[in-house]
Amino acid sequence: AMLTALTYLAMLISNVLPKIAGFLQMEIKGTVIAIGGFLFGPLSAAVISIVVAFIEMFTVSDTGIIGCVMNLLAACAFACPAAFIYQKMRTRKGAVIGLTVGIAALTVTMLLWNYLITPIYMHMDRSVVAAMLPTVFLPFNLVKGGLNMALTLILYKPVVTALRKARLAPEREGMASGGDRFDAGFLLFSLALLATFALLVLVLAGKI
Numbered sequence: 001a002m003l004t005a006l007t008y009l010a011m012l013i014s015n016v017l018p019k020i021a022g023f024l025q026m027e028i029k030g031t032v033i034a035i036g037g038f039l040f041g042p043l044s045a046a047v048i049s050i051v052v053a054f055i056e057m058f059t060v061s062d063t064g065i066i067g068c069v070m071n072l073l074a075a076c077a078f079a080c081p082a083a084f085i086y087q088k089m090r091t092r093k094g095a096v097i098g099l100t101v102g103i104a105a106l107t108v109t110m111l112l113w114n115y116l117i118t119p120i121y122m123h124m125d126r127s128v129v130a131a132m133l134p135t136v137f138l139p140f141n142l143v144k145g146g147l148n149m150a151l152t153l154i155l156y157k158p159v160v161t162a163l164r165k166a167r168l169a170p171e172r173e174g175m176a177s178g179g180d181r182f183d184a185g186f187l188l189f190s191l192a193l194l195a196t197f198a199l200l201v202l203v204l205a206g207k208i
Contacts, residue, residue, distance in 0.1 A: 002168065003032060003033075003035070003036040003039075003044075003048055004048050004051050004052055006032045007029045007032040007033055007036075007048055007052045008029075008052050008055060008056070010027075010028050010029040010031065010032050011027060011029040011052065011056055011060075012060070013028065014026060014027040014028050014029060017201070018201060018202070018204075018205030018207060019205065020136065020140045020204045020205055021132070021136045021140075023122070024136070024137075024140050026143075026144055026147065026201055026205075027074075027144065027148075028147065028148060028151060029052065029075065030074075030075060030078045030079060030106075030144075030145070030148035030152075031148045031151040031152050031155060032048075033045050033048050033049055033052075033075050033078075033079040034078065034079045034082050034083065034099065034102070034148065034149075034152045035152060035155065035156050035159055035160070036048050036079075036083075037079045037080065037082060037083025037086070038082075038083055038086050038087075038095070038152075038156060038160075039160060039163075039169055039170070040170075041083055041084075041087055042079075042080040042081075042083040042084045042087070044083075045075075045076070045079040045080050045082075045083045046076050046079075046080055048075075048079075049071075049072055049075035049076045049079065049080075050072060052071075052075070053068045053069075053071045053072040053075065054068060056068070056071060057071075063121070066117060066120070066121045067121075069117075070110075070113060070114075070117060073109055073110070073113055074106060074109070074110055074141075077102070077105045077106040077108075077109040077110070078102040078103065078105065078106040078145055078148060079102060080102075081098065081101045081102050081105045082095075082098035082099045082101065082102035082152075083098065084098070085097055085098030085101055086098040092183075092186055095152075095153060095156070096153070099148075099149040099152060099153070100149070102145065102149070103141075103142065103145030103146060103149060106141055106144070106145045107138065107141040107142055107145060110137060110141045111133055111137055111138060111141070114129065114132075114133065114137045115129060115130060115133060118132075139200075139204060140204060143197055143200045143201055143204060146193065146196070146197040146200070147194070147197040147198065147201060149193065149197075150190055150191075150193040150194035150196075150197055151194065153186075153189075153190040153193065154187070154190045154191065154194060
C-alpha cells in the first residue's frame with residue numbers, strides 16, 4: 001500500500017516533466033514500481049501497476065479506459081521482467097540486466113500498442129501513426145525506460161535500507177554484492193546514466 005501511494009505520488013510529480021510530441025508524458029513512476037518488484041517480486045510490481053492505473057483513471061487522468069490500459073501495459077512491461085530477472089540474480093549485474101530487459105520489453109510492447117490504439121485515441125490515420133513509430137514512440141519509450149532505470153539504480157539501495165530499518169521490507173541480500181559497502185563506481189555509473197537520459201528528455205522535448 002505504501003509503495004502504491006509512492007507510485008501515485010511519482011505519477012503526480014511526473015506532470016512537471018516535459019511532454020514529447022505534445023501528448024506523450026515522461027513518467028518516473030516506473031522507478032517506484034521497479035523498486036517494489038525488486039523487493040517483493042514481479043507479481044507485486046503488477047499489482048502496484050494495476051492499482052495505480054485505476055486510481056489515476058478515476059482521479060487525474062482525462063484519457064479514460066484507453067489511457068488506463070496503456071499506463072498499465074507500460075508499467076508492467078518495464079517493471080515485471082526487471083523484477084523477475086532480479087529475483088533470479090540478486091546482484092548489481094542482475095539489476096542492470098533486468099532493467100535493460102525491462103526497457104526492451106517496454107519499448108516493444110508500447111510500439112505495438114501505440115500502433116493499435118493511438119489511431120483510435122488520437123483520431124489519426126494509422127499510416128500517420130506508423131510513420132511516428134520509429135521517430136517518436138521508439139525514442140520516447142527508450143528514453144523513458146532509461147530514465148527510470150537510472151533512478152532505480154540510484155534510489156534502490158537507500159530506499160530499501162530505510163524500509164528495512166523501519167521493518168517495512170524483508171531482510172534479504174541487497175543489490176550490492178558486497179553487502180552494504182558503498183560503491184562509488186556504481187554510483188557514478190548510475191549518475192552518468194541519469195544525466196544522459198535527462199539530457200535526452202530535454203532533446204526530445206525540444207528544450208535544447
